[in-house]
Amino acid sequence: MSKGRKSRELKKASQIIHSGQFGDPIFGEVSVPIFQSSTFAFPSAQEGADRFGGRKSGYIYTRLSNPTTRALEDSLATLERGFGAMATATGMAAINTVFLALLDQGSHVVSTDCVYGATRVVLQSEYTRFGVRTTFVDTTDLTNIERAIEPSTRLLFIETPTNPTMKITDIRESAAIAHRHGIPVMVDNTFASPYLQRPLELGADIVVHSLTKFLNGHSDVVGGGIVTAREDLFKRIRRILNVFGSTMDPHQAWLILRGIKTLALRLEKAQENAMRLAEFLNRHPKVTWVTYPGLPHHPQHDTARKQMDGFGSMLCFGVRNGLAGGVVVMDSVGLITLAVSLGGIETLIEHPASMTHTSVPVAEREEAGISDDLVRLSVGCEDFEDLREDLDQALNRIPD
Numbered sequence: 001m002s003k004g005r006k007s008r009e010l011k012k013a014s015q016i017i018h019s020g021q022f023g024d025p026i027f028g029e030v031s032v033p034i035f036q037s038s039t040f041a042f043p044s045a046q047e048g049a050d051r052f053g054g055r056k057s058g059y060i061y062t063r064l065s066n067p068t069t070r071a072l073e074d075s076l077a078t079l080e081r082g083f084g085a086m087a088t089a090t091g092m093a094a095i096n097t098v099f100l101a102l103l104d105q106g107s108h109v110v111s112t113d114c115v116y117g118a119t120r121v122v123l124q125s126e127y128t129r130f131g132v133r134t135t136f137v138d139t140t141d142l143t144n145i146e147r148a149i150e151p152s153t154r155l156l157f158i159e160t161p162t163n164p165t166m167k168i169t170d171i172r173e174s175a176a177i178a179h180r181h182g183i184p185v186m187v188d189n190t191f192a193s194p195y196l197q198r199p200l201e202l203g204a205d206i207v208v209h210s211l212t213k214f215l216n217g218h219s220d221v222v223g224g225g226i227v228t229a230r231e232d233l234f235k236r237i238r239r240i241l242n243v244f245g246s247t248m249d250p251h252q253a254w255l256i257l258r259g260i261k262t263l264a265l266r267l268e269k270a271q272e273n274a275m276r277l278a279e280f281l282n283r284h285p286k287v288t289w290v291t292y293p294g295l296p297h298h299p300q301h302d303t304a305r306k307q308m309d310g311f312g313s314m315l316c317f318g319v320r321n322g323l324a325g326g327v328v329v330m331d332s333v334g335l336i337t338l339a340v341s342l343g344g345i346e347t348l349i350e351h352p353a354s355m356t357h358t359s360v361p362v363a364e365r366e367e368a369g370i371s372d373d374l375v376r377l378s379v380g381c382e383d384f385e386d387l388r389e390d391l392d393q394a395l396n397r398i399p400d
């Protein structure tokens with residue numbers, strides 16, 4: 001039994017530090033140990049049979065469950081206010097495990113149009129092989145969700161804020177629409193993290209994460225997570241995870257548990273930097289537009305205020321000379337690193353149309369608002385002045 005259960009009564013910042021820590025340490029250890037064991041001995045044949053039969057709890061085999069991975073799962077369930085959580089090998093493994101659990105041949109999905117590139121591609125090009133269709137709509141307009149629902153719709157999938165366009169969908173309102181039709185709602189909460197947004201509290205049924213990003217926070221490990229609001233969904237998805245086997249390794253879980261402990265500190269600093277950089281970029285003569293939910297001109301600024309505890313540290317912008325100008329900026333930054341991924345302690349810059357979202361066909365990319373001139377910034381925890389100076393010198397290299 002972990003302290004995770006008790007930590008539900010703590011305030012958010014304390015929960016981040018204490019959730020998932022063992023309540024019954026073996027040697028008084030303060031950090032959860034890495035249980036690097038693939039299998040667990042049964043004290044008797046009867047005990048083994050009872051564990052397999054579900055009559056007794058206890059570990060069996062690491063693909064099914066492991067104490068270190070379980071500690072991370074307890075932490076996620078606590079932070080997202082869920083019934084239970086599952087750790088997966090990657091964020092895509094989390095998303096696909098839910099799809100495999102909830103969709104059958106002939107099922108239909110309604111999804112946010114602007115989602116992470118691989119999420120869009122897997123729905124569009126892989127699940128179609130099994131007769132699963134998806135309608136991609138701009139979910140910031142709730143009427144689009146209502147219109148897209150069909151009798152065979154089995155899932156509403158929302159990404160908010162979206163990667164990379166930072167569009168915000170009203171979780172409470174979209175969940176209400178889906179539930180009127182008896183459809184479960186899954187939210188990709190990667191861009192916000194539970195420190196800033198808890199979709200299950202707003203009515204969603206399932207939350208998925210790329211733990212690779214803010215929760216781990218150090219750009220050194222990949223991982224994913226699924227949190228469900230209810231026991232029935234938990235059991236259904238767990239069964240699929242166990243047999244399809246996209247489980248997380250205990251060493252991976254340990255690194256992410258360690259990363260989570262500083263989530264509040266990292267995000268507070270990173271989002272302060274992001275707000276100041278968004279304002280700086282907004283005034284810069286070489287910048288043509290900036291999208292950051294914290295700027296009052298963001299189209300869903302009010303929705304962000306309503307459902308998030310902060311505006312996060314992701315932003316995107318366009319520069320003079322479109323893509324050519326963006327390339328100059330990406331090739332000229334020094335402190336800022338040109339790399340995909342996000343949510344780490346260091347600031348990263350990338351170009352979605354040629355990198356993270358390149359597999360999405362051009363017309364669909366444009367329809368989803370991923371313009372060729374869009375440059376994405378994942379703001380880290382460096383000193384603000386260093387970041388501002390680096391971006392300023394890179395922007396000033398764009399020819400007039």
Ligand code: LCS
Pocket residue numbers: 090091092093116119159163188190191209210211212222223224340341342356
């Ligand atoms: N969901 C979102 C919102 C993501 O941004 C990503 C990865 C995933 C799911 C998949 O997670 P993974 O399997 O990679 O752990 N996003 C990436 C990005 O924007 N650049 O590189 C990866």
